[in-house]
Structures are given as C-alpha cells and as structure tokens.
Amino acid sequence: xxxxxERDRTLVRERVRQFRHQTERYLAGALTDDQFRxxxxxxxxxxxxxxxxxxxxxxxxxxxxxQLRRLAHIARTxxxxxxxxxxxxxxxxxxxxxEEVPDILAELAEVEMHAIQTSGNCVRxxxxxxxxxxxxDEIEDPRPWCELVRQWATFHPEFAFLPRKFKIAIxxxxxxxxxxxxxxxxLQLHRNAAGELGFRVLVxxxxxxxxxxxxxxxxxxxxxxxxxYLDAILRLYNRYGRRDNKHKARIxxxxxxxxxxxxxxxxxxxxxxxxxxxxxxxxAEITHxxxxxxxxxxxxxxxxxxxxxxxxxxxxxxAFARWLERNVRPHRVPGYAxxxxxxxxxxxxxxxxxxxQLEAIADLAExxxxxxxxxxxxxxxxxxxxxxxxxxxxxxxxxxxxxATPTIxxxxxxxxxxxxxxxxxxxxxxxxxxxxIQREFDDLDYLYDLGDLSLNIxxxxxxxxxxxxxxxxxxxxxxxxxxxxxxQVGGAxxxxxxxxxxxxxxxxxxxxxxxxxxxxxxxxxxxxxxxTFLETYRRIGIEPFKDSVYAKAx
Numbered sequence: 001x002x003x004x005x006e007r008d009r010t011l012v013r014e015r016v017r018q019f020r021h022q023t024e025r026y027l028a029g030a031l032t033d034d035q036f037r038x039x040x041x042x043x044x045x046x047x048x049x050x051x052x053x054x055x056x057x058x059x060x061x062x063x064x065x066x067q068l069r070r071l072a073h074i075a076r077t078x079x080x081x082x083x084x085x086x087x088x089x090x091x092x093x094x095x096x097x098x099e100e101v102p103d104i105l106a107e108l109a110e111v112e113m114h115a116i117q118t119s120g121n122c123v124r125x126x127x128x129x130x131x132x133x134x135x136x137d138e139i140e141d142p143r144p145w146c147e148l149v150r151q152w153a154t155f156h157p158e159f160a161f162l163p164r165k166f167k168i169a170i171x172x173x174x175x176x177x178x179x180x181x182x183x184x185x186x187l188q189l190h191r192n193a194a195g196e197l198g199f200r201v202l203v204x205x206x207x208x209x210x211x212x213x214x215x216x217x218x219x220x221x222x223x224x225x226x227x228x229y230l231d232a233i234l235r236l237y238n239r240y241g242r243r244d245n246k247h248k249a250r251i252x253x254x255x256x257x258x259x260x261x262x263x264x265x266x267x268x269x270x271x272x273x274x275x276x277x278x279x280x281x282x283x284a285e286i287t288h289x290x291x292x293x294x295x296x297x298x299x300x301x302x303x304x305x306x307x308x309x310x311x312x313x314x315x316x317x318x319a320f321a322r323w324l325e326r327n328v329r330p331h332r333v334p335g336y337a338x339x340x341x342x343x344x345x346x347x348x349x350x351x352x353x354x355x356x357q358l359e360a361i362a363d364l365a366e367x368x369x370x371x372x373x374x375x376x377x378x379x380x381x382x383x384x385x386x387x388x389x390x391x392x393x394x395x396x397x398x399x400x401x402x403x404a405t406p407t408i409x410x411x412x413x414x415x416x417x418x419x420x421x422x423x424x425x426x427x428x429x430x431x432x433x434x435x436x437i438q439r440e441f442d443d444l445d446y447l448y449d450l451g452d453l454s455l456n457i458x459x460x461x462x463x464x465x466x467x468x469x470x471x472x473x474x475x476x477x478x479x480x481x482x483x484x485x486x487x488q489v490g491g492a493x494x495x496x497x498x499x500x501x502x503x504x505x506x507x508x509x510x511x512x513x514x515x516x517x518x519x520x521x522x523x524x525x526x527x528x529x530x531x532t533f534l535e536t537y538r539r540i541g542i543e544p545f546k547d548s549v550y551a552k553a554x
Contacts, residue, residue: 001062001372002147002292004112011155012109015116019043020102027099042122042160044115045101049424054093054101055118056108060128060146061089061375065362068373070111072358078104083358085343085351087415087466088167089127089375090118094422116154121162123153123234127169129177130376133293134384136332140189140197142172144289145226148281152227159234163241164249166234167206174495179377181205181213181497182469184251185233187226197223203233203263204255207463211499212252215260217267223286225271228279232271236263296370296385301335306388313392322406322444323395337388339369341381341398342405342413346438349431350416351379360401368394377466377493378415380408410447411455411520412438415466419459419476420483426459428476428483433457433512440513441520450520453533454493469493471533472519473500474512485512489519489545490537501542504550515549522548 004012019039026036040046044055056071063071071091075083078100084092096104108114118125126149128142129135149168153159159166171178172189180186186202199221205214221229237251255263314321329338341361344350353361361381365373368390369383376382381403386394398404407413414437417423419430434457441447456470467473473488484506491500507515522545527536537545 001064002059002289008112009109012112012114012116013106015043015114016102016105016109019105023098023102038120038161041120042117043101043105044118045098046119047424048094048422049420049426050422051095052098052101053422054096054104054115055086056091056093056113056115057118057125058090058113058375059150060126060132060143061130062143063373063375064111065365065371065373067111067113068358068362068365070107070113072355072362074104074107075358076355082352082354084349084418085353085375085379085381087377087379087417087464088125089130089377090125091375092418094418119165121164121166122160123156123162123166123168125167126150126153127167127178127183127377129171129173130374130382131177131329131338131384132172132374134331134333134336134338135173135175135177136330137174138172138332139174139191140172141290141293142170142178142187142189143293144286145172145187145189145223146170147289147292148227148286149230152230156234158231159238162234162238163243164246164251166237166251168230176495176497177377179466179469179493179497182207182211182466182493183214185230186214192220199223199226201229203267204252204260206250206252207466207468208250209247209461210250210252211463211468212256213497213499214252215255215263217260217264224281224283225275227281228274228277229267229271231274231279232267236266236270295333298333298336298385299387301387301389306335310388310391319399319404319406320392320395322448323398323404324391325448326406326408326410327404328391331385333385335388337386337391339383339386339391339394339398340376340408341383341403342408343380343403344407344413344438345402345405346412346442347435348402349418350414350434357401357403361403364394364397378408378413380413406444407447409452409454411441411450411453412447413454414438415454415456415470417458417464419457419465423459423464425462426476427461427478428459428485429509430457430459430465430474430476433474433476433485433509436509436513437516440517450523451532454491455516456491466493467491468499469497470500471537472516477506479506483509485509487512487515487519487549489542490534492534496534503542503546518548519545 169178188200201218202214374382416434420426458465458467459476469491486506487503488500
C-alpha cells in the first residue's frame with residue numbers, strides 16, 4: 001500500500017493544525033455556522049440527527065493492521081466503541097464530540113490516515129475493486145492509478161469548491177466490481193489489440209434524486225494523458241455546472257443537457273490546451289506509484305494436495321462448505337484465496353464493527369494476509385492473500401468472531417445506509433427494515449436456492465445505500481410525517497449496470513418483508529433453470545412482480 005513521505009506527513013499534520021484552530025474559533029463564537037460549514041465538510045465532519053458524524057478516508061479501500069488498531073482505539077476513546085464501513089470504502093464514526101474531532105484527526109495522522117475531502121463539493125475518496133491486485137480476471141492493477149488520481153485531486157486549487165460533490169472510480173478487471181457506471185467519472189483499464197494499456201472514460205453517472213448511468217465519452221485514452229484529461233473534464237464542469245440548484249448541480253445533469261457527444265466534443269476542445277503539458281504522466285511517475293503495490297512474498301504451495309484437504313474438511317463440516325462457496329474467492333496466485341469477512345450477521349447494522357472486532361481483524365490480517373485488509377462496496381471486509389492451507393483455521397476463528405456468516409452475494413448480504421437512526425437527511429429508518437428482512441429470510445437453504453441476489457436500502461433520495469442498483473431496491477420516503485418504503489426491481493451495479501424500476505405505491509415498514517416475499521415467490525415460480533433473479537426479471541419484465549405484490553396486498 002502507499003506509504004507517506006515526509007511531504008505527505010507534513011501536509012496532513014498542517015491540515016490538522018488548521019482545523020484545530022478553526023474549530024476553536026467556531027466554539028468560541030468567532031465563526032458562524034455558515035462560515036464553519038465548508039471548513040468542517042472538507043475535513044469530513046457532518047452534523048447529523050443526534051451527534052456529529054466523522055467520515056474517515058480509506059483510499060481505494062486499503063487498510064493496514066496498524067490503521068485498524070488505531071481506528072479501534074479511536075472508536076473506544078472518542079466514540080461509543082464501534083465504527084461503520086460505507087459503500088464508498090470509507091469508515092464513519094457516528095458519535096464524536098465536536099471539540100474532540102481535531103484530536104481524532106491528529107491520531108489518524110500518526111498512522112497515515114485523514115478525513116480530507118470525504119465530504120463537501122470536491123473530489124471525494126477514489127474507489128476501486130476490493131480484489132485489485134489478486135483478481136484472476138485482472139487486466140491491470142488499478143491501485144497505482146487510484147493513488148495518482150488521489151494525489152492529483154487532493155487540495156487541487158481549481159477543484160476545491162465544485163458545483164457539487166464529485167466521485168471517481170477505477171476498474172482494472174474484465175468484470176467491473178468498482179461500479180464505475182454510477183460515478184461522476186468511471187475509468188475502465190483495458191488493452192488494445194497490440195497489448196497496449198488505455199482507459200475507457202465514462203462521465204455523468206450517479207444516483208440520488210436523478211439517477212443516471214455514465215456515458216462513454218472516450219473509448220481509448222493513453223495513460224500518460226489521464227491527469228490532463230481529468231483536468232479538462234473538471235474544468236468544464238466547474239465552469240458550466242449549475243450552482244443555483246443543488247438538486248441539478250451534479251455533472252450528470254450537464255452531460256444530460258448537452259448530450260454525451262457534445263460533452264465529449266467540449267472536453268476535447270478544453271483538453272487541447274492541456275494535452276502534452278506539465279500534467280502529462282511520465283513513466284517515472286507511474287513506476288513510482290507501482291512500487292508501492294508490489295507482490296507480497298507468496299509461498300509456493302502444492303495446490304493439489306491443499307485442495308484435497310479442503311474437500312475432505314468440507315465433506316465433514318457443512319458450515320465450512322457453505323462458507324467456502326459464498327465467502328471465498330479465487331486468487332491469481334496458486335495456493336492462495338481471497339476471503340470476504342461478512343459484516344452482516346442478523347441483528348447488527350450492516351457495516352458496523354466494534355472496537356474489539358477491529359483489533360481482532362488486525363490480528364487476523366497479520367497472521368493470514370500480510371497485514372492488510374480491504375473494504376468492499378458491499379460494507380464487508382476482505383483478507384486478500386490467504387493461504388488455502390489456512391482456510392479452515394481462519395474459518396474457525398472468523399466463526400468465533402461473528403464474521404463467517406456464509407451469505408456473501410445473497411439476499412442476506414444487504415447494503416444499508418445508517419438511515420433515520422442517525423442521518424439528518426433521511427426520510428425513514430433503514431436499519432430496522434434491513435434487520436426485519438434478514439430475520440424473515442434466515443434460512444440458508446432458501447437463500448442459496450435463490451442464488452445471487454442483491455438487496456439495497458436507502459433512507460432517502462441521496463441513495464447512500466445504492467438502492468437504484470440493487471436487484472431489489474428499497475427507498476425510505478416521507479408521506480405527511482409518516483415513514484413509507486418504495487420498492488424497485490431490476491437494478492445492477494457491475495458490468496451490466498442498470499437502474500431499477502419502481503414497482504408502484506409505497507408500503508409501511510411492517511409490510512416490507514411480506515412484499516419482498518411475494519417478489520421472491522414470483523421469481524421462483526417464473527425462473528428458468530439456472531437463471532438468476534436479474535436474468536428472470538430481464539426476461540419477463542416488471543409486470544408479473546407488480547401483479548403479484550399488489551394483487552395480494554389488495
């Protein structure tokens with residue numbers, strides 16, 4: 001992972017010092033709420049429903065064991081003993097005291113972490129595939145490019161106060177696990193017929209009040225031009241993006257208004273002034289960034305013998321077999337596997353971990369995965385480099401800690417924002433609905449029969465739970481002071497990205513599990529052999545689901 005140099009350390013320490021002084025002035029009454037707001041937002045601090053919320057940056061989802069231990073200490077010392085992992089691969093604290101936030105930031109700086117640009121109208125945390133560097137279908141490791149973009153975006157003098165927040169994701173594999181189509185800019189690494197590396201560029205994706213999928217504006221961008229091309233896009237947006245209406249301020253509105261062809265033409269015209277200029281990426285630069293993401297010291301293991309042992313263990317322990325099926329992913333290096341730690345046990349808000357669990361995960365990372373952990377877009381964690389010979393031992397430890405729930409990729413692996421229990425923007429609670437659905441469908445045999453199926457919940461139109469791209473999406477809405485839930489079906493976030501379609505009128509919270517049950521019944525009744533939920537939906541359309549839900553509701 002990227003390690004700070006002295007310049008990085010000085011920059012982050014200076015930002016902590018500045019924010020400490022700004023916070024002291026605000027608490028003393030020398031700064032108004034309006035004056036303090038942009039200062040706190042660009043340091044990751046929100047004022048939520050019951051307490052401040054601090055969002056901590058986890059660039060491209062990568063954490064060291066030392067950083068996990070520091071997060072555990074901070075959660076225990078300054079919060080209520082737990083932290084929350086988000087869909088943007090960040091981590092949030094829900095109960096910090098405003099006057100102690102500078103102390104938290106100072107502690108983070110000691111382990112090369114910060115909260116810079118995790119909120120506000122700027123370029124946010126750069127995200128990527130949680131299996132970057134180990135995926136069997138990887139074309140190119142995207143993490144060096146993520147780090148290049150992160151350094152370009154941090155404190156960029158032109159782009160500190162954009163019309164609205166801005167999100168960038170980079171994918172380096174044949175399968176898109178970074179959800180690039182729902183980002184303001186999505187970058188797909190690929191190779192041409194000559195084997196040369198380039199980027200496909202999507203612009204204008206995003207969820208929220210007006211969900212849209214990104215439009216391709218360039219099929220081939222040479223890597224040396226990445227930074228200048230991004231400059232051209234952001235300059236155009238900064239100049240022409242709407243600032244009079246925050247609901248129409250995202251770049252997706254500009255792309256829609258002009259059309260992708262015209263937007264691409266204008267980007268090219270702007271880029272003509274920047275191409276081959278000082279911002280051009282040199283080979284020495286990318287070699288420098290690649291040097292931080294080198295291959296660990298993998299052992300040479302006799303994979304065939306190891307696999308025979310795993311088969312025997314799976315035959316005698318059904319729970320282990322289920323975990324292998326759902327929580328273990330193939331690795332590009334023989335003898336190794338990537339393991340997903342589920343943060344979705346029934347009764348726990350998705351993505352929440354305690355201070356003690358964070359310390360336990362740090363220990364596991366050091367013993368099983370070269371001291372590193374990845375945060376996923378699904379609010380889980382990954383140990384990316386586990387020896388296959390150690391899978392059974394790791395599973396036993398994960399079971400004891402509550403991280404071995406074998407439901408990854410199933411209905412039980414729910415994505416859920418904090419909702420009305422915490423967020424001041426939410427129209428409805430999300431966490432109780434997620435728990436009710438998990439309890440209703442807590443039969444593993446049934447979940448496995450349903451197969452791959454994503455269910456995402458958001459407490460408001462800001463869509464932090466990515467409900468638009470869940471195979472089943474749930475949105476909390478307010479109707480004259482009462483909480484209702486609107487259901488969508490047919491969304492997807494990967495290479496086959498699609499926006500879900502609203503089923504119809506919304507429901508009270510107690511009705512939601514029953515509605516989901518009727519949707520699933522329709523799928524099971526109408527599916528062909530081997531079809532996933534999404535494939536069945538795309539074949540039969542929304543009407544059979546609608547008929548089933550509303551006929552029985554009536």
